[in-house]
Amino acid sequence: MHDVRQKAQALQEQLVQWRRALHATPELGFDTPVTERFLVEELKKMGVEDIRHGNGKRGIVALIKGKNPEKVLGIRADYDALNMTEDTGLPFAATNGNMHACGHDAHAAMLLGTAKILMDCRDELPWTVKLIFQPSEENGKGAPAMIEDGVFENPAMDVVVGLHIGNLWKGFKPGEAGYRFGALMAAADWFKIVFEGKGGHGATPHLTVDPLAMACQVVGLLQQIVSRETSPLDSAVVTVGTIQGGTMPNIIAPSCTIGGTVRCLSPEVRKHLETRIREICTDTARALRGSVAIEYTYGPPPLINDKGITEELKAVMEEIVGAENVREVEEPTMGGEDMAFFQEKVPGSFFFLPANFEDAGRNFPHHHPKFDLNEDVFWIGPAVMARFALSRG
Numbered sequence: 593m594h595d596v597r598q599k600a601q602a603l604q605e606q607l608v609q610w611r612r613a614l615h616a617t618p619e620l621g622f623d624t625p626v627t628e629r630f631l632v633e634e635l636k637k638m639g640v641e642d643i644r645h646g647n648g649k650r651g652i653v654a655l656i657k658g659k660n661p662e663k664v665l666g667i668r669a670d671y672d673a674l675n676m677t678e679d680t681g682l683p684f685a686a687t688n689g690n691m692h693a694c695g696h697d698a699h700a701a702m703l704l705g706t707a708k709i710l711m712d713c714r715d716e717l718p719w720t721v722k723l724i725f726q727p728s729e730e731n732g733k734g735a736p737a738m739i740e741d742g743v744f745e746n747p748a749m750d751v752v753v754g755l756h757i758g759n760l761w762k763g764f765k766p767g768e769a770g771y772r773f774g775a776l777m778a779a780a781d782w783f784k785i786v787f788e789g790k791g792g793h794g795a796t797p798h799l800t801v802d803p804l805a806m807a808c809q810v811v812g813l814l815q816q817i818v819s820r821e822t823s824p825l826d827s828a829v830v831t832v833g834t835i836q837g838g839t840m841p842n843i844i845a846p847s848c849t850i851g852g853t854v855r856c857l858s859p860e861v862r863k864h865l866e867t868r869i870r871e872i873c874t875d876t877a878r879a880l881r882g883s884v885a886i887e888y889t890y891g892p893p894p895l896i897n898d899k900g901i902t903e904e905l906k907a908v909m910e911e912i913v914g915a916e917n918v919r920e921v922e923e924p925t926m927g928g929e930d931m932a933f934f935q936e937k938v939p940g941s942f943f944f945l946p947a948n949f950e951d952a953g954r955n956f957p958h959h960h961p962k963f964d965l966n967e968d969v970f971w972i973g974p975a976v977m978a979r980f981a982l983s984r985g
């Protein structure tokens with residue numbers, strides 16, 4: 593049997609090189625031509641034959657054929673960056689006004705590493721592996737676009753796995769790995785609500801219909817959905833982040849707009865939150881003689897890890913980094929992750945690869961201009977992914 597751990601460790605330097613090359617050329621959303629060309633070139637160098645890219649399709653899908661063509665494992669990595677100016681001072685820092693401040697550069701490098709190991713171990717590969725390189729994760733549009741473009745077809749996928757690197761969860765040390773059964777990340781939906789009234793003079797409110805009064809009532813009432821209608825054992829957040837209306841203290845504005853985000857960890861709670869937000873806005877506007885227009889946008893669903901797949905992935909993680917270094921992620925985050933769209937379709941699991949530094953002064957949150965990764969842990973990602981692929985029955 594191939595020694596995947598050793599193969600991955602031997603790739604460590606190459607993984608760092610790939611990551612630094614990607615880090616220096618960060619691109620946004622679906623506008624990622626340089627990154628895509630780089631990834632496709634590297635896959636070709638390894639001899640991966642079936643690379644699907646371009647022709648109006650989003651992202652890159654590459655196949656490595658296994659002995660059983662009926663069964664397919666998807667391994668997904670995102671590769672988009674953020675629109676922000678890097679301030680790490682690293683020699684390979686980006687200078688184009690975008691930045692890999694979430695670790696997606698490492699995700700793509702590690703999936704290249706996984707491809708390299710699997711190409712070396714092809715003779716033992718049981719299932720076909722579909723390598724999925726996904727753009728546009730940060731705005732949650734990449735995964736749905738790839739699904740619409742048929743990423744689950746030709747051939748159909750049975751299981752999908754992925755990982756996030758960085759310091760999303762506290763209390764982990766580099767060299768460890770984190771798993772979690774069930775919900776790991778939240779559904780992240782958005783709303784924009786426009787209250788319409790009738791403008792007029794601030795001294796004669798009785799001749800107007802005041803949309804600011806409607807908005808203020810609604811901002812308060814929306815908090816009741818979490819505090820009075822959601823089980824204390826379920827997690828939910830309703831945040832109103834913007835409120836815009838009015839131009840002068842003595843004018844009653846004709847309209848007022850609020851905007852916000854809604855987070856939760858289960859499909860049932862998600863449905864309830866949306867229904868009640870719509871009802872509260874509509875009924876409050878009507879009660880106060882106005883009207884309302886509601887724009888409700890779905891982001892990623894909650895990311896739910898399948899029990900069986902997570903069990904298998906955990907066993908592989910223990911084999912790679914030792915059982916003492918594999919720990920449960922104690923709490924899900926209320927952040928969203930569009931991998932959830934893939935895991936909504938087929939059973940899957942998403943794990944956490946801590947890449948913080950022992951020197952705490954070097955650790956910054958994701959999306960921070962000084963965010964950086966401890967590169968020493970890179971080999972663990974491809975080792976776990978490749979071993980998981982090779983252990984499919």
Ligand SMILES: [Zn+2]
Nearest residue numbers: 694730958959
């Ligand atoms: Zn991010």
Ligand SMILES: [Zn+2]
Nearest residue numbers: 694696729756
């Ligand atoms: Zn991310």
